[in-house]
Amino acid sequence: MTAYEVAVAAEATLGEGPTWDPATGTLLWLDILGMRLHTYDPVTGRRTVRTTPQHVGAAKPRAGGGLVLNLRDGVGLLDPDGAFRWLHHEPVPGRRANDAAVAPDGSLWAGTMRYDEAAGGGTLSRLTGDGTARTVLDDVAVSNGTGWSPDGRLMYYVDSPTRRVDVFDYDSEGIRDRRPLVEIEEGAGYPDGLTVDADGCVWVALWDGGAVRRYTPDGTLDRVISLPTPRTTACAFGGPALTDLYVTTARTGLDAPHPLSGSLLVIPNAGKGLPQPPFEG
Numbered sequence: 308m309t310a311y312e313v314a315v316a317a318e319a320t321l322g323e324g325p326t327w328d329p330a331t332g333t334l335l336w337l338d339i340l341g342m343r344l345h346t347y348d349p350v351t352g353r354r355t356v357r358t359t360p361q362h363v364g365a366a367k368p369r370a371g372g373g374l375v376l377n378l379r380d381g382v383g384l385l386d387p388d389g390a391f392r393w394l395h396h397e398p399v400p401g402r403r404a405n406d407a408a409v410a411p412d413g414s415l416w417a418g419t420m421r422y423d424e425a426a427g428g429g430t431l432s433r434l435t436g437d438g439t440a441r442t443v444l445d446d447v448a449v450s451n452g453t454g455w456s457p458d459g460r461l462m463y464y465v466d467s468p469t470r471r472v473d474v475f476d477y478d479s480e481g482i483r484d485r486r487p488l489v490e491i492e493e494g495a496g497y498p499d500g501l502t503v504d505a506d507g508c509v510w511v512a513l514w515d516g517g518a519v520r521r522y523t524p525d526g527t528l529d530r531v532i533s534l535p536t537p538r539t540t541a542c543a544f545g546g547p548a549l550t551d552l553y554v555t556t557a558r559t560g561l562d563a564p565h566p567l568s569g570s571l572l573v574i575p576n577a578g579k580g581l582p583q584p585p586f587e588g
Contacts, residue, residue: 310574311532311534311554311572311573311574312572312573312574312575313567313570313571313572313573314334314347314349314553314570314571314572314573315345315347315354315570315571316567316570317338317345317569317570317571318558318568318569318570319337319338319341319343319345319555319556319557319558319569319570320338320339320340320341320557320558320559320569321338321339321340321341321540321557321558321559322336322337322338322540322555322556322557322569322570322571323336323337323338323339323364323365323405323406323500323540323541323555323557324336324337324339324364324365324366324406324407324500324541324555325500325541325542325543325545325553325554325555325571326365326366326367326368326543326583327543327544327545327546327549327553327580327583328346328368329368329582330368330372330585331346331348332348332350332547333346333347333348334346334347334348334349334543334545334553334571335366335367335368335374336553336555336571337359337363337364337365337366337555338569339362339363339364339403339405340362340559342358342359342360342361342362342363343356343357343358343359344356344357344358344359344363344366344374344376345571347571349545349546349551349573350547359376359378360378360383360391361378361379361380361403362378362379362403362404363376363377363378363379363404364377364378364403364404364405364406364407364417364418364419365377365404365405365406365407365408365417366385367407367408367409367415367583367585367586368583368585368586369384369585369586369587369588370413370585370586370587370588372386372387373385373386373387375394375415375586375588377404377405377406377407377415377417377418378404379398379402379403379404380396380397380398381393381394381395381396381397381398381404382394382395382404382415382417382434382440384588394434394438394588395434395438395440397440399419401421401422401423401428402419402420402421402422402428402429403419403420403421403422404417404418404419405418405419405420405429405449405450405451406418406450406451406452406453406500406541407453408452408453408454408455409583409584409585409586410433410455410462410477410584411455411459411584412479412584412587413436413584413585413586413587413588414433414434414435414586414587415433415434415435415586415588416431416432416433416434416443416453417431417432417433417434418430418431418432418447418450418451418453419431419432419447419450420447420448420449420450421448424448424449424468425448426446426448426468427445427446427447427448428447428448429447429448429449429450429466430442430443430444430445430447430450431443431444431447431450431453431464433481434588435587435588436586436587436588437588438588443481443482444464447466448466448467448468448469449466449467449468450465450466451465451466451467451498451499451500451501452464452465452472452498452499452500452501452502452511452512452541453465453501454501454502454503454509455477455503456503456507456524457503457505457506457507457581459477460476460477460478461474461475461476461477461524462474462475462476462477462482463475463488463501463503463509465498465499465500465501465511467497467498467499467514468497470490470491470493470497470498471487471488471489471490471491471498472487472488472489472491472498472501472509472511472522473485473486473487473488474486474487474488487526488509488522488526489509489522489526489528491513491516495513495516495518496513496514496515496516496517496518496537496539497513497514497515497516498511498512498513498514499511499512499513499514499539499540499541500512500540500541500542500543500555501541501542502542502543502544502552502580503581504521504544504578504579504580504581505578505579505580505581506578506579507523507524508521508522508523508524508529508578509521509522509524510522510542510552510578511542512539512540512541512542512554512555513539514538514539514540514557515537515538516537516539517533517534517535517536517537517538517539518531518532518533518534518539519531519532519534519539519542519552519554519574520532521578532552532574532577534554534556534572535565535567536556536557536564536565536567536568536570536572537561537565537568538556538557538558538559538560538561538568539554539555539556540554540555540556540557541554541555542554542555543580544577544578544579544580544581545573545580548579549579549580549581549582550575550576550577550578550579550580551573551574551575551576551577552573552574552577552578552580553571553572553573554571554572554573554574555571555572556568556569556570556571556572557569
């Protein structure tokens with residue numbers, strides 16, 4: 308088993324969304340409920356924190372600089388100079404943004420969920436740089452991890468209460484033929500955020516499972532990395548060579564959280580990640 312290290316000791320309420328930004332050489336991550344956007348430079352150790360205007364589910368680099376943010380009331384653009392504007396504004400009472408990912412074509416696939424996590428209250432939508440939004444899935448409870456195979460032909464997706472990581476066929480027309488890749492057994496936690504590595508294997512963080520698992524493309528459990536923080540939320544490869552697996556964690560809902568709950572953890576030399584496309588907008 309590869310030992311974890313503490314990249315950033317923190318007390319994030321709901322740490323989420325680790326994303327490597329190759330343009331700045333930093334790891335982006337979020338505290339959704341704390342409305343904080345964090346950056347971490349693994350070479351220098353420099354960290355920054357900025358407040359977001361609302362609860363924030365994801366932050367991804369844009370092709371022209373700046374970030375695209377999946378926020379409570381829609382998707383917004385943060386320019387390099389710090390200016391903010393809405394790309395798609397669609398407030399729904401009782402609903403917030405959650406995880407999001409950038410597809411091979413540069414579109415943003417943004418998930419939502421109800422605060423009460425009601426079944427069918429969330430969505431997964433595809434947004435393009437001109438602000439066009441199309442709902443892809445409209446019967447979701449907690450929209451979470453989304454990722455693509457190295458050849459771009461498959462999309463992986465998690466709706467956490469289902470306990471499944473599902474896989475779709477993917478092309479320029481959209482997604483089809485949804486089927487389960489794996490089902491997380493009772494008592495092992497719930498699948499949350501995920502990432503796909505250069506071998507096409509799927510790494511998934513387990514909420515209430517205190518672990519990250521690696522599954523091969525045929526759904527075989529290949530590796531388990533146990534962590535001391537029970538609410539493991541998401542994972543992504545980062546570092547200059549994309550070999551270090553960063554893992555976000557949460558404190559929310561825990562009566563006696565582990566001292567590292569809410570911190571950003573890292574498993575050095577865990578594997579080899581895939582370069583992630585920026586949002587084309």
